[in-house]
Amino acid sequence: MSPWWDGLAPVDATVECGGETHRLRWAAGELQPLDHDDADGERALAALGGARCECVDMLDAWERHARDLRVLALGSRGPADLLTLGDATARGPAAWVSPLGSGVRLAPTPVSTSGLPRRTTGRLRGSVVPLIGRPAPGIAPDEDLVGLLGLGGSLAGRLQASVIAAWAKRIDEGDDASAEAGPRLTAALYGRLAASVRAWLGQPELAIELEMVPAGSTPRLCRTGRDRLEAELPFAWLEAVWSRGLTSVMGRFCVDATSVDGRDWTLSTLGPDVDSPETISLRLSPAGDRRALG
């Protein structure tokens, strides 16, 4: 089975850090500061009273919330569910949302896959750093989370994908915490499923009943009336389908997506009659191949 981040394109964001514009990049499940050689060293300096570094603060906030289910409660349920953080933070640092100091640029950030990082260090995953687990001084717990969600649609989506993957793994492993978090997980699945199905069928008033079934169960969607639909889906649908933006492909609704190598994908789909199952095969090909074909 391929890693959870397979099929998710890298995402860049820019941050005002120390008077300069710095870049953060999410790729392969990790957020990296592209303009800092030694993030751990900068954390240590800050702990000793040195100036805080906005890029490192952002990495720490990411780590604090990468398994935080509040990300799913607050974050977008789909393309039509827009958060308006950019407008609020544009009021300036005195506004309620002043997430990670004043340095975070909250305008939507372009997805860049072509630029090479100037320097590549300070990887977050697996590092043990002194400040992780605590927000920056003066930052209320919610505020750094809200700041992360304001980092442009794509990066916020990657944060949601991280949380979803972490909890899908817990469910798969039978972690007690996943049973305790059942209502939160079900609600997260419901909100995203409802937004996806309603958009797909063009029925914003469609009533949806959801049963979250164990991982590995066969997904099922069934109309029970003109304006009603019942669904049986595992939480893992969010990881396999929703996080990758595969909910609707070629006018069909995707109930599962699998890949062995992260390049070739098999999508299990239903037609607009919420029946007529069909399989769609997708293949990610490097641009070079395409040029060669041309």
Added chain:
Amino acid sequence: MSEFDSELYLRLFGERTLADGSDGRRPGASPFGSVAQALVAVGAIDEQLAEGVLDEYHLADALRSPSDHPSQVRLRRRHRYPSGTPTPLGPRRVVACNRQVQISTGPVDVRYVSFTDEATRVAVTFSMGAQAGPRLGRRFAPAMPPTGRPPQPTLADDSGTSVGSHFVGGGSGETWDGHFLATQPLALDTAWIELDGERIELVDVVSPADVSVERLPEQDPAVRHLWRLVTTERQHMTSAQSTEAAIDTLVACGALDPGDPAIGETQAAREAIGHGPMGSGPGAPQLPDPWHSLLARRALADGPTGRLTVSAVTPPIDGVSVALTTLESAPDGWMITAEVTPDVVAHMAFAQAARHRGLAWWARDDRGNHYLGESRSWSGGGDLGTGDIAFWPTLDPQATELVVMPTAETKRAVIRLPLVWDAASGRAG
């Protein structure tokens, strides 16, 4: 049949609220809060858990409201129920004045002065318009935000203390009601006060008030919650949809039978006071006793005109302490001025709380009439709130005694007042 999961029910309601988009934008008015309160009221969910769920979805909703999300969230947080045990209100000296004085900005009607160890308040009515003079008597209609800058007179006492003040209250473009709150408390035993040098001699004449606390009769928690919603929904800006959502929730969690007569009775009561579905028709159930007398006199405008000054402080009722300072009556209604700690009035109106801590303001007179109040011109938040509670219907002109009953979840205060009007206020009943 699967077991009812209260947290899931609440969260799914939150998801639907978010998806609807137009719902829940006004704090206190959202059915979402009512669902949480219903679940907490019958013990189906822990209050803290429900509060956490409300917090998350309130913030999620705010993040989707570009124009007002910082203020929404601030408002909710500011009006949270205070943690810890609140300090009950202490005794106070209340002195009726009923005098007009000239301060630097113009004439002001001074109704009374209230002294405690912590604060000095001078209750006033004044006009902002240049031509309009002040008028005795107060508006019983809901207050509108004032349009000008209110005066801030200097207050002084006989011990030589002279302090500034600021106005707390509300009004329309012309008439403002409220009080000047001294920046520091004046002497409790002062023989006079001055407003911008205008002296008012203080003569203590206070109506005696008998105060006690009663435990409410045992009642099914779901039914009790429904009636509390009916008696408080106007003052808490609760929408009809919120009450409907509460009923659905109580039925869904098994706390209320779908055929329970309380559902029909509360709907009939709500309709009678201007809420609920229209047109219950002749088949509407008979309302229980207090509502019958409440509704029987609602079209009348024969109330007496007068004021009386009170100094009544209740022991805590379910953790809430209430002080009454005045009662004023006019032909079209009557009101009391109250202080409440903690400020459950603002808490319920703005915090979208997980627990219904609001007070139902009931009253009855010695002629068997009942009255129901709702907050007006309220200010405060957190530990202390103060303002007016306007009652309906109008006071029975033949009544000689009134019992005001701030009613909490399990207890009520009983404040017994003889209706002997202050001499200066007159009585034209």
